[in-house]
Amino acid sequence: MNDVPYKIYLDEKELPKAWYNLRADMVKKPAPLLNPKTLKPVTAEDLRAVFCDELVKQELDETTPFMPIPDAVADFYKMFRPSPLIRAKFLEQALGTPAAIYYKFEGNNTSGSHKLNSAVAQAYYAKAQGLKGVTTETGAGQWGTALSMACAFFGLDCRVYMVKCSYEQKPFRREVMRVYGGKVTASPSMETQVGRQINALHPGTNGSLGCAISEAVEAATCNIGYRYVLGSVLNLVCLHQSVIGLETEAALKKYGVKPDVIIGCAGGGSNLAGLIAPFMGAKLRGELDCRFVAVEPASCPSLTRGRYAYDYCDTGKVCPLQKMYTLGHDYIPSPSHAGGLRYHGMSSLISELYDQGQLEARSVAQTDVFAAAQQFARTEGLLPAPESAHAIRAAIDEALECKKTGEKKNIVFGLTGTGYFDMFAYQRFNDGEMVDYVPTDADLATSFAKLPDVV
Amino acid sequence: MNDVPYKIYLDEKELPKAWYNLRADMVKKPAPLLNPKTLKPVTAEDLRAVFCDELVKQELDETTPFMPIPDAVADFYKMFRPSPLIRAKFLEQALGTPAAIYYKFEGNNTSGSHKLNSAVAQAYYAKAQGLKGVTTETGAGQWGTALSMACAFFGLDCRVYMVKCSYEQKPFRREVMRVYGGKVTASPSMETQVGRQINALHPGTNGSLGCAISEAVEAATCNIGYRYVLGSVLNLVCLHQSVIGLETEAALKKYGVKPDVIIGCAGGGSNLAGLIAPFMGAKLRGELDCRFVAVEPASCPSLTRGRYAYDYCDTGKVCPLQKMYTLGHDYIPSPSHAGGLRYHGMSSLISELYDQGQLEARSVAQTDVFAAAQQFARTEGLLPAPESAHAIRAAIDEALECKKTGEKKNIVFGLTGTGYFDMFAYQRFNDGEMVDYVPTDADLATSFAKLPDVV
Numbered sequence: 001m002n003d004v005p006y007k008i009y010l011d012e013k014e015l016p017k018a019w020y021n022l023r024a025d026m027v028k029k030p031a032p033l034l035n036p037k038t039l040k041p042v043t044a045e046d047l048r049a050v051f052c053d054e055l056v057k058q059e060l061d062e063t064t065p066f067m068p069i070p071d072a073v074a075d076f077y078k079m080f081r082p083s084p085l086i087r088a089k090f091l092e093q094a095l096g097t098p099a100a101i102y103y104k105f106e107g108n109n110t111s112g113s114h115k116l117n118s119a120v121a122q123a124y125y126a127k128a129q130g131l132k133g134v135t136t137e138t139g140a141g142q143w144g145t146a147l148s149m150a151c152a153f154f155g156l157d158c159r160v161y162m163v164k165c166s167y168e169q170k171p172f173r174r175e176v177m178r179v180y181g182g183k184v185t186a187s188p189s190m191e192t193q194v195g196r197q198i199n200a201l202h203p204g205t206n207g208s209l210g211c212a213i214s215e216a217v218e219a220a221t222c223n224i225g226y227r228y229v230l231g232s233v234l235n236l237v238c239l240h241q242s243v244i245g246l247e248t249e250a251a252l253k254k255y256g257v258k259p260d261v262i263i264g265c266a267g268g269g270s271n272l273a274g275l276i277a278p279f280m281g282a283k284l285r286g287e288l289d290c291r292f293v294a295v296e297p298a299s300c301p302s303l304t305r306g307r308y309a310y311d312y313c314d315t316g317k318v319c320p321l322q323k324m325y326t327l328g329h330d331y332i333p334s335p336s337h338a339g340g341l342r343y344h345g346m347s348s349l350i351s352e353l354y355d356q357g358q359l360e361a362r363s364v365a366q367t368d369v370f371a372a373a374q375q376f377a378r379t380e381g382l383l384p385a386p387e388s389a390h391a392i393r394a395a396i397d398e399a400l401e402c403k404k405t406g407e408k409k410n411i412v413f414g415l416t417g418t419g420y421f422d423m424f425a426y427q428r429f430n431d432g433e434m435v436d437y438v439p440t441d442a443d444l445a446t447s448f449a450k451l452p453d454v455v
Numbered sequence: 456m457n458d459v460p461y462k463i464y465l466d467e468k469e470l471p472k473a474w475y476n477l478r479a480d481m482v483k484k485p486a487p488l489l490n491p492k493t494l495k496p497v498t499a500e501d502l503r504a505v506f507c508d509e510l511v512k513q514e515l516d517e518t519t520p521f522m523p524i525p526d527a528v529a530d531f532y533k534m535f536r537p538s539p540l541i542r543a544k545f546l547e548q549a550l551g552t553p554a555a556i557y558y559k560f561e562g563n564n565t566s567g568s569h570k571l572n573s574a575v576a577q578a579y580y581a582k583a584q585g586l587k588g589v590t591t592e593t594g595a596g597q598w599g600t601a602l603s604m605a606c607a608f609f610g611l612d613c614r615v616y617m618v619k620c621s622y623e624q625k626p627f628r629r630e631v632m633r634v635y636g637g638k639v640t641a642s643p644s645m646e647t648q649v650g651r652q653i654n655a656l657h658p659g660t661n662g663s664l665g666c667a668i669s670e671a672v673e674a675a676t677c678n679i680g681y682r683y684v685l686g687s688v689l690n691l692v693c694l695h696q697s698v699i700g701l702e703t704e705a706a707l708k709k710y711g712v713k714p715d716v717i718i719g720c721a722g723g724g725s726n727l728a729g730l731i732a733p734f735m736g737a738k739l740r741g742e743l744d745c746r747f748v749a750v751e752p753a754s755c756p757s758l759t760r761g762r763y764a765y766d767y768c769d770t771g772k773v774c775p776l777q778k779m780y781t782l783g784h785d786y787i788p789s790p791s792h793a794g795g796l797r798y799h800g801m802s803s804l805i806s807e808l809y810d811q812g813q814l815e816a817r818s819v820a821q822t823d824v825f826a827a828a829q830q831f832a833r834t835e836g837l838l839p840a841p842e843s844a845h846a847i848r849a850a851i852d853e854a855l856e857c858k859k860t861g862e863k864k865n866i867v868f869g870l871t872g873t874g875y876f877d878m879f880a881y882q883r884f885n886d887g888e889m890v891d892y893v894p895t896d897a898d899l900a901t902s903f904a905k906l907p908d909v910v
Contacts, residue, residue, distance in 0.1 A: 005466070005467045006467065006533040006534075007467075007533065009464045011460070012460045012461065012462075076836075078461040078462065079461075079545070079835065079836045080836060090534070090608070108563055109836060109837075110832070110836060110837055110838040110873070110875075112875075149836055152832075152833040153545075153833070153834070153836070171878070171882065172875075172878035175878040175881050175882045175885055176838060176875075176878065176881070178881075178882075178885040179828075179829055179832050179833075179838060179881055179885065180832060180833055181833065373634075374634055377565070377607075377634050377635060378607040378608070378634075378635055378636065379608070380534065381531075381534045381535060381564060381565060381604060381608070382564075382565055383565040383631060383634060418565070420565075420567075420627075420631075420875045420876070421875070423626070423627035423630040423631065426630050426631070426633075426634055427626065427630045427633075430630055430633040430634065
């Protein structure tokens with residue numbers, strides 16, 4: 001193993017030529033999406049009004065294991081991929097662990113995260129379909145940034161509905177999107193019917209992700225030549241994110257490293273699904289013995305404390321219902337600085353794997369997460385996004401466990417992005433003013449009571 | 456040339472083992488620093504009170520061509536080096552140029568720039584000398600961030616005097632430094648004698664780089680076990696930055712690409728000196744025919760409109776005098792968003808090469824610079840720092856010239872960093888509110904009149 005370089009960059013010719021569809025290797029597949037009006041499984045026809053045709057196919061295809069990455073997408077990927085697989089040797093030294101820690105770093109691009117992997121694919125298919133543009137919502141702004149970059153590249157109009165409080169509190173993210181030509185609108189706006197309604201009902205509201213989704217969907221369906229795109233949760237997004245896992249697999253194989261545990265943070269679940277995909281596939285086929293760990297914030301513990309049930313994906317109930325681990329579509333997570341992990345549910349793919357016992361889950365408190373982030377930054381040099389730091393926390397805990405047992409495990413985790421636009425949160429931590437929030441059982445019972453009655 | 460990958464990453468074994476000291480290949484060397492009290496060439500003894508011993512040796516050594524990179528520094532370099540040399544093929548397509556454009560990207564680290572190359576070396580030598588810590592000043596914050604990262608790694612105390620207006624207007628940079636354990640003080644402070652004096656004389660002042668330097672030097676010389684470190688201008692910094700050029704040279708040679716023109720932005724001059732070092736050495740030895748272009752802001756045109764004369768490096772006149780192209784130590788550049796290029800002088804190395812006609816210089820207006828930055832971001836995906844975008848502007852102009860002449864030149868430029876902490880400036884540009892400033896001849900005559908009378 002002395003030959004393993006500190007950072008493994010695959011050659012361009014070693015890059016994946018196709019995305020991997022993990023569902024093809026699952027005996028029991030994730031439950032189908034339901035049409036919110038009929039409560040019957042959605043059809044391609046239902047989805048084509050909102051999403052691009054090719055993406056609808058990808059969403060519904062449970063059997064094709066590999067789907068070719070189009071040349072134009074592969075070209076764009078070369079701008080920021082391969083991402084490095086890095087041996088965290090300085091962190092190992094600081095911990096005094098016998099374990100080897102590797103991390104796949106997805107932050108080496110201006111969007112600052114893995115979101116670009118799916119944004120470029122979705123923009124490409126929109127362009128290939130001859131559309132004028134796409135609409136989306138963004139909270140913290142990572143997804144909106146990634147989509148703006150992809151649309152600039154393919155010459156598509158990009159309309160981003162940004163939750164008003166973020167629009168005002170995170171002006172820098174907004175400006176990055178504008179550099180790439182993204183048209184950013186504070187939501188609720190006066191541009192859409194639903195926006196005007198909400199503004200009339202709640203004058204001076206700061207907006208919400210649920211409202212921004214509704215505006216983006218309306219803008220897509222009411223404007224000719226537009227479709228709506230989404231940055232997480234969906235099967236198609238998990239598919240595109242498999243490029244993370246495929247590169248990781250190729251890099252580890254190249255140097256003969258067998259992973260013992262693979263760790264990722266989990267919000268909507270797409271980065272985790274992408275990271276573990278080929279390894280989980282191998283496990284399901286009986287070819288690999290490996291643990292998988294999803295890490296979520298204690299303030300929004302959908303896997304560790306949620307119910308596995310059909311629920312609405314959005315508060316406006318305009319999107320299909322999904323069977324997933326959920327805290328209830330009305331659940332409002334307490335303030336957490338990991339905005340990307342504040343989703344009430346979880347992708348159906350990750351949910352089904354968790355339900356089958358193929359995946360472990362744990363929740364962590366944010367002060368512990370930031371302590372891990374600080375230790376990582378000081379030893380490995382990179383300032384992580386708060387979301388990514390959830391995986392760091394769990395990786396450090398695994399490595400410390402190895403220190404006790406003397407095991408030389410190979411720990412692999414996903415470092416999804418950088419924290420350069422999250423310095424308010426770090427300031428809180430630096431000043432010792434960060435607070436942990438955990439919902440009570442009574443809080444959760446209230447939101448579980450509003451789960452729809454669908455079996 | 457079809458074999459050239461889109462991004463060239465050297466293998467770890469191809470990384471430079473030694474820094475290159477360009478002065479060794481110069482027949483006429485840069486003029487020596489002068490002691491500000493005696494106005495005689497500084498001695499090692501003079502410098503050792505302020506700087507680490509090994510760094511003093513490097514600063515004064517004009518004859519040793521290669522100086523070994525210590526193992527601990529090489530280890531740290533592996534965290535963020537090699538940096539990629541990227542073929543800007545999407546920018547080329549957008550320009551329709553027959554030229555090939557390559558850029559060496561130094562922004563893949565949390566400090567966001569090339570500054571880390573020298574910060575880690577300087578922190579290492581401070582630690583090796585058994586010091587407790589180092590002091591420095593920072594304006595925009597890139598250098599302070601890089602030094603904080605390096606000090607966290609080596610376990611050194613790091614005290615950063617940050618110009619008060621930046622401290623208040625750029626809280627995010629400040630917080631990044633704090634994550635790495637840097638002790639950041641707004642300058643002028645009440646901690647130093649000079650700070651208290653300035654606060655008494657100018658109540659409510661916003662500070663200046665000159666004042667912050669004076670405080671940092673005082674803190675280094677009045678505290679046992681501390682030394683002062685500087686992030687640009689000095690020969691020793693140019694030496695460390697040669698790692699940029701050496702990697703670029705190795706990557707181009709690997710694929711048989713001969714550069715026709717090499718372009719870098721120039722503030723203090725260290726990134727440019729590092730990028731061009733091995734190529735300029737080859738030119739001086741008669742082994743390479745290549746043009747070199749320094750790009751500076753029209754608001755602070757030290758090479759294109761300055762005088763080649765001895766001048767003070769700092770407004771407080773505590774540092775040695777240097778023979779350089781200068782606008783005068785009292786010159787206050789008009790507001791520019793490229794804070795890293797607002798220095799009144801230029802490194803003596805770059806100044807001497809320019810005086811010998813080995814190097815061209817041009818100045819560019821900042822609205823033109825941001826237009827280039829936007830075009831680059833939209834085609835190549837990376838959001839550049841405003842400083843770096845000066846080099847992009849000149850590279851695009853060279854490529855457009857090739858379009859007219861049909862020449863298939865190989866254009867290489869240095870992309871020193873990312874603009875993620877410069878979004879106020881981009882907002883100005885996005886809103887069409889950016890203004891260009893150019894000093895009048897009368898402005899310059901006033902500051903030239905204060906140049907010291909030293910030959």
